[in-house]
Amino acid sequence: MTDAPLIQANGLTRYYGAHIGCLDVDLEVHEGEVLAIVGESGSGKSTLLSLLSTQLPPTRGEVSYRTRDGVSRDLLSLPEAERRFLFRTDWGFVHQDARAGLRMGVSAGGNVGERLMAVGWRHYGRIRDEATDWLARVEIKAERIDDSPKTFSGGMRQRLQIAKNMVTRPRLVFMDEPTGGLDVSVQARLLDLIRGLVSDYGLAAIVVTHDLAVARLLSHRIMVMRNGRVIETGLTDQVLDDPQEAYTQLLVSSILQS
Amino acid sequence: MSSAPVYNFAYLDEQTKRMIRRAILKAIAVPGYQVPFASREMPMPYGWGTGGVQLTASILGAGDVLKVIDQGADDTTNAVSIRKFFEKTAGVETTSLTGDATIIQTRHRIPEEPLTADQILVYQVPIPEPLRFLEPRETETRQMHALQDYGLMHVKLYEDISRHGHIATTYAYPVKVEARYVMDPSPIPKFDNPKMDMCSALQLFGAGREQRIYALPPYTQVTSLDFEDHPFERTKFEKPCGLCGATGVYLDEIVTDDQGGRLFVCSDTDYCEGRRGHETDGGVL
Amino acid sequence: MSSHDAILKLKDVAKSFTMHLRGGAQLPVVANVSFELDKGQCAVLGGPSGTGKSSILKMIYGNYRTDIGQIWLREESGWIDLAKAEPRRILALRESAIGYVSQFLRAIPRVSAFDLVVSAASEGGLDKAAAEQRAAQLLAHLNLPERLWSLPPATFSGGEQQRVNIARGFAGQHSLLLVDEPTASLDAASRARVLELISERRRNGTAILGIFHDDAVRREIADHVVDVTRFAAGVNG
DSSP states (O other), X not given: OOXXXXXXXXXXXXXXXXXXXXXXXXXXXXXXOEEEEEXXXXXXXXXXXXXXXXXXXXXXXEEEEEOTTSOEEEGGGSOHHHHHHHHHHTEEEEOXXXXXXXXXXXXXXXXXXXXXXXXTOOOHHHHHHHHHHHHHHTTOOXXXXXXXXXXXXXXXXXXXXXXXXXXXXXXXXXEESTTTTSOHHHHHHHHHHHHHHHHHHTOEEEEEESOHHHHHHHOSEEEEEETTEEEXXXXXXXXXXXXXXXXXXXXXXXXXXX | OOOSOOOBTTBSOHHHXXXXXXXXXXXXXXXXXXXXXXXXXXXXXXXXXXXXXXHHHHHOOTTOEEEEEETTBSSSXXXXXXXXXXXXXXXXXXXXXXXXXXXXXXXXXXXXXOOOTTOEEEEEOSOOOTTTTTXXXXXXXXXXXXXXXXXXXXXXHHHHHHHHSSOOOOBSOOXXXXXXXXXXXXXXXXXXXXXXXXXXXXXXEEETTTTEEEEEOTTOOEEEXXXXXXXXXXXXXXXXXXXXXXXXXXXXXXXXXXXXXXXXXXXXXHHHHHHHHHOOSSOOO | XXXXXXXXXXXXXXXXXXXXXXTTEEEEEEEEEEEEEETTOEEEEESOTTSSHXXXXXXXXXXXXXXXXXXXXXXXXXXXXXXXXXXXXXXXXXXXXXXXXXXXXXXXXXXXXXXXXXXXXXXXXXXXXHHHHHHHHHHHHTTOOGGGTTSOGGGSOHHHHHHHHHHHHHHSOOSEEEEESTTTTOXXXXXXXXXXXXXXXXXXXXXXXXXXXXXXXXXXXXXXXXXXXXXBOGGGO
16 A cells, blocks of 8 residues: 555635635545545536546646656646546546447447557457457456447446456546436446446546445445535544434435435 | 539638648648548548548649559549539649559559659548447547557458468558558558558548548558468469559459450559550560 | 454444435434454344344445444454445455345346356356365255255245345355344254354354344354444444
């Protein structure tokens, strides 16, 4: 375990005009650690994810990331070329809507191979072998490699999106409601897959979800957000078993009743 | 007094030509980079070579000899119209002989006869952006060029191989210029791609509707994209030209009768006629 | 007087719940909890249900927050106050130092009983082969039929699930084991097997802190009983 965090945010704030998107958020995620950001729609959790992954500039605050050379870099002043390099090598981003993370006009194999080609792989056979291997790891049959994701079910698309992200062995994966909109049985399979990948590859992940069951199964730590602010944070089982804040208690009790 | 309209030399006004020449100079300075320019309305529809015509008009001098080809032929409607346009508006000499021309405007071919250092080849380009197939956002493709973020080009080729077992792209085959910019060579057959590499002539590309100019200065390195295990291959023809017997040239298939008779002949009509004029060895006609 | 062999010391620990959904009602659980546990010792938390025995175990394990007081654990690098430790530290200690065997198995879909136990053994620092050997040994010791090993425990009977859970809890190399009614719904033979496991771990120096309702079991294994009614807080005493 290295002591320096992989990603660290200080005072991260974003206003949309006068409206608060997210206010003064501090966080740290270490290698191999999964942080769940929970809250209802409009709580600021998706804004926070966009800020952390540098897809949205903050009004104020800082985000730094420790790159593979061991140096912590200020993400906001990182040149665009290096930012993109991070995005296609060291980071993954799993969108709720797989169509946002996949190229729907490109075959499953092409989707998985894209990152490899982007980092300079120029041997068709090896790209294809690697893609086949990753499809198997996300439980997609090799014979589907040349099919378009348009012909895939929602759960398969989501698994394909994960393979596409994992092929360069990222160290940090951002996930935005990864199981949202899927049937319960499909969700269980997907969560199990993600859990396996996280432990097999020592992934760090920041998972935005409104589903406390997802947080319970995947995360080590939880951050509860409301109205753009972090209201409670701690070990996942502590926050869920012994919630301190009124809002967290409400969230937890709503889940138990359903 | 004559009531016939008086055109400026080569139709465009001098300010417009200057603007276009500046874009050309920038394009030459940054080989393969698409330079935006303020494309003018031309007295012909988009798709008929408005980009190429504006380039030609801007570089044409009174002493130039102009050749215009369309798919290798000098006598198609498009080629004839553009040739007449410049005969009328610039009064320049025109020719169908590749060797005699100083400027050759082309749609979809590069002449078979090697070009020389005192010639300029002007391409008509419909879609200048090679990344558009996979990334429709112009803001994004510009960033991708700026950052050499070219993985997508290989995704396109990957898809080809996975679908057809080989790279099935046969025209507008993407190239990399001086190991920097990925460029669309316009819809020439991939057979012509190697002719662009280290070519002695200046090559200019104009897209009128898309308002882009790009260029390959003489002796520029131009490499067709490929995979290590699926290298670029030039199209090969099994038989020689059915008219002049030439081999190693690009052939068009023509239907000769109602019984399904077919003939493969040179796409470059001037080259074919030249061979038949001088040497009548292999021809069937 | 604190013993040289002490591994766990609770000092003046207090816990209450604030029920925000019931108008902020305070629900005191325990107060002034102070006791110690030595290496290789087995202490049993005694007292009727509702006196906060499970809450004490959960505060030590970290899934309840400690409002007041200190919970000191001795580990390789010295003493650490669990009540104030960083979440990341607690997680690391759960792999290496503090084990927990609860009454209920929190099953993970699609992971086999055997793999669950193997992964617990690996977290404790065993290599793959040793972890598999340890898992097989534990499941066999607890008489879990071998045909069940490769199946996910979600569909097992209560007793079978409990045995998987116990195997998991004992698979690691923790220096402190928290056990909450591990023998509750087991038959006499299985219960005896669990007690053997506890004795074996104590011989290796592991300290055990547990809740056992069965008096016979309690008498058999406990070095001392910590009477939780002493720590009763407020009206719930």
